[in-house]
Amino acid sequence: MSELRTRMSAAIGTAPVEATRRGAERLAELRRRAETDYPPMGEMRDLARAIRLHTLANLHRYLSEFCESAQRAGTRVHLAADAAEANSIVESILRAAGARTVVKSKSMLTEEIGLNHALDGFRVTETDLGEFIVQIAGDRPSHIIAPVMHRTRQEIGRLFADVLGVAYTDDPPQLNDIARSHLRRRFLEADAGITGANFAVASTGSVVLVTNEGNGRMCTSLPPVHIALVGIERLVPSPAELAVLLEVLARSATGQRLSVYTTVVTGPRRPDEEDGPVETHVVLVDNGRSRVLASEDAEILACIRCGACLNVCPVYREVGGHAYGGVYPGPVGAVLQPALGVGSADLPFASSLCGACREACPVRIDIPRLLVGLRHRLVDRSSFSWLGLGLEAYSRVASNPTAWRLFLSLGSFGLRTAARDGWIGRLPFHASAWTAHRDLPGPGAPPFRVWWRNRNR
Amino acid sequence: MSRLSEFLARIGTARLPSARPEVRAPQLDATDLVSLFIRRLEEVDGVVHRTDPVEVVAGLARRLGTDRYLSWDPDRLPVPGLVAELETLGIERHTGPGREEVPLGVTGADAGLAESGTVVLIAGPGRPRHPSLLPEVHVALLRVDLLHRSLTHWMLEHPQALSEGSGLIMITGPSRTADIEQQLNLGVHGPREVHVVLVGA
Incomplete structure (x- = not known):
């Protein structure tokens, strides 16, 4: 048995995976309801797909437009070919600004490049409640948008008591308040805020961040320095396209009509402004994406990271997020990780090809087709095969x-x-x-x- | 940026459909924007008022046991005289240090989105970010004529909005999380309560 199979078999039926399944089923139901409640949703999804594919097909042009607009707005743009370069750029920005304490808003890209590890000389605090729990537990996220879906409130209560030195409670509102006051201090004292980006708008040079808790707003409003790490595929042409994608993203991720906070950062604070960052930086990160773009798997870059494909996937529901290994779990991860050249090589086989992901995907990515393509190339690569012989x-x-x-x-x-x-x-x-x-x-x-x-x- | 061309040179041509789609606002049944906005904001645990803004802010201050609030500059609020009238009631606009201790924040709004119950705020001089972010309770004063159907409708009509200020924020109800066992909790980092006072209704 491969390492992946061993991990997945071991995960089936365990308590964290059962918790994950309940969470996934609930999110899937919320998405279905949001979709039925909003008649134009089908049309919006078609439009969202066309927007994403158009942007990817013209990424060259939109990247150079974004660089120009962002600089015009006063943002410094940095280019990172890979993870190591992205991490060292962030480190040098922080050093140049004399920053020591950093608050971070949940970002898949910074997980992908291992930013927190690279910044071990700084005091970095994750501020999304789930991601904060993952950080103090030394754990890994198990879902793209709900990182601690696999943990019970009793576990979280014990963790808070141990690490934060508070009295034990497993009452979610009280746990919430403990985290609120702990993290509020961190926000107010932070020298820099680091975030990812859900989207970056080419025509305006804006970085767009979606959160429900407000930590994204805190990270982009209070510290004097804001650094956004942006995957090169996150671009959208203009504000009109952004609007469509935001509406589709919120409904697909959590069944909300819009997320609670959509934060748009277009450069540093302007003259006579009382608050907002004094310095804004954008680090555009490639890290294998340009290679995927040129490959047969390019369509996977249209993903808007809503997590809908995880929630409906029978394999994800049975094995949870951790068993996939790597940063991106579920159907999207089974394509994205091999395409980027990370994670287990046999990830494309971790699917029954039932097609639920393709139906749930807001931008209608044909994940089963991509999985079959990856399998095909894996099999072709090995010159001798028992299956072929048989x-x-x-x-x-x-x-x-x-x-x-x-x-x-x-x-x-x-x-x-x-x-x-x-x-x-x-x-x-x-x-x-x-x-x-x-x-x-x-x-x-x-x-x-x-x-x-x-x-x- | 000499590196840009080098960076872009790595990006090949994707074999994907490349036509730029035309963005149109979704076709929706006509409806009264005010009542839709109220319904949708209430669905996400927000509160809508159609009464005197001074009374709303003063009532919240009394309930919170405070005589101070954070706000935009008086002349940036859509209710002229609000700050002065509150002052006669002994409720003062707080400026300077110690703002993180103030439990109430008052702002205007640049647009309202009925379909989602959202208020849009654009940061700028006299229009800081913190009154809608730091306090426990945020009150947004929204002119009824700034209501639009959906985000897409508004963005198509106001393509310049993103560039008007360095920060634009869309707020759809109070801060929330479901990170712990999928249980809903309000007020993780941002305000626990969001009140919208419709002005000119």
């Missing part, structure tokens, strides 16, 4: 009537020998995978082909 042998036997009859007689004899009281409890070699979990009925007597021959006489 199918070759099978096709020879099946196309010769005499050989076929002989094969059936031998098989039927073998199965009759293996059967006890008409049932087969154990088969040898690879066939044991079938009988490990259920019995196989023994062959009927007489065999169908004999019965058929006699019937026609």
Whole structure:
């Protein structure tokens, strides 16, 4: 068994995965309701898809337009070819600003490039409640938008008592208040705020951030320095396209009509402004995306990170987020990670190809098609394959009537020998995978082909 | 930026449909924007008032046990004389340090989005970010004629909005999380209560 299979098998039925399943089912239901409640949603999704594909097809042009507009607005734009470069850019911005304490808003990209680890010389605090819990527990997020879906409130209560030195409680509102006052101090004293970006608008140079808690607003309003890390595929052409994507994103992620806070940062505070960052930076990060864009998997870059495909996926619901390994779990991760060249190579096989993800995806990414393509290339790459050899042998036997009859007689004899009281409890070699979990009925007597021959006489 | 061309040179051409789609506002059944806005904001735990803004702010101050509030500059609020009238009631606009201790914030709004119950605020001189962010309770004064159907409708009519200030914020009800066992909690980082007073209704 591969490492991935071992991990996934071990996860099935465990308490964190059961908690994840309940969360996923609830989010999937909220999305379905939001979709039925809003008749134009189908049309909006088509439009959102067209916008994303158009932007990717013209990414070159929109990236240079974004750089120009952002600089015009007073934002300093940095370019990072890979994770190491992105991390060192952030570090040098912080050093130049004399920053020591940093507040961070949840960002998949900074997880991907391992930013927190790279900034170990600074005091970095994650401020999304879920991500804060992940950070103080030394854990990893298990869902794109709900990072601690796998943890119970009792666990979180014990964690807060241990790490923050407060009295134990497992009451969510009280846990919430503990985190609020702890993190409020961090926001007020922070030298810099680091965020990702849901979108970046080419025509205005704006960075757009969606949160429900308000930590994104805090990180972009209070500290004197704001750094946004933006994957190059996050661009949208103009504000009109942004509006469509924001409406579709909120409904698909949590069933909300809009997220509580949509924060748009267009440069540093202007003359005579009382608050807002004095310095704004954008780090555009490639880290393998340009390679994906040129590949057959380009469509996966249209993803807007809503998590809808995770919530409906029968595999994700059974194994949870951690079993996938790496940063991006679920169907999108099973395509994105191999496409980016990270994570287990056999991730594309962690799917039943049922198509629920394609139906749920707000921008209608054909994830099953991409998975099959990746599988195909994986199989092609290995020069020798047992499957190929087996199918070759099978096709020879099946196309010769005499050989076929002989094969059936031998098989039927073998199965009759293996059967006890008409049932087969154990088969040898690879066939044991079938009988490990259920019995196989023994062959009927007489065999169908004999019965058929006699019937026609 | 000499590196830009080098950076862009890595980006090849994707084999994807490249036509730019025309963004149109979604077709929706006609409805009264005011009642839709009220219904939608209430659905996300916001409160809508159609009474005298001075009374609303004074009532909230009394309930919170405070005589101070944070706000935009008086001449940036859509209710002239609000700050002066509150002062006669002994409720003062707080300026200077210590603003994180003040439990009430008052702002105007640049647009209202009925479909989602959203208020849009654009930061600028005299229109700081913190009154809608730091306090426990945020009151937004929204002129009824600034109501639009949906975000897409508004953005199509106001394509310049994003560039009007360095910060634009859309607020749809009070701060919320469901991170702990999917249980809804209000007021994680931002205000626990959002009140919108419709002005000119």
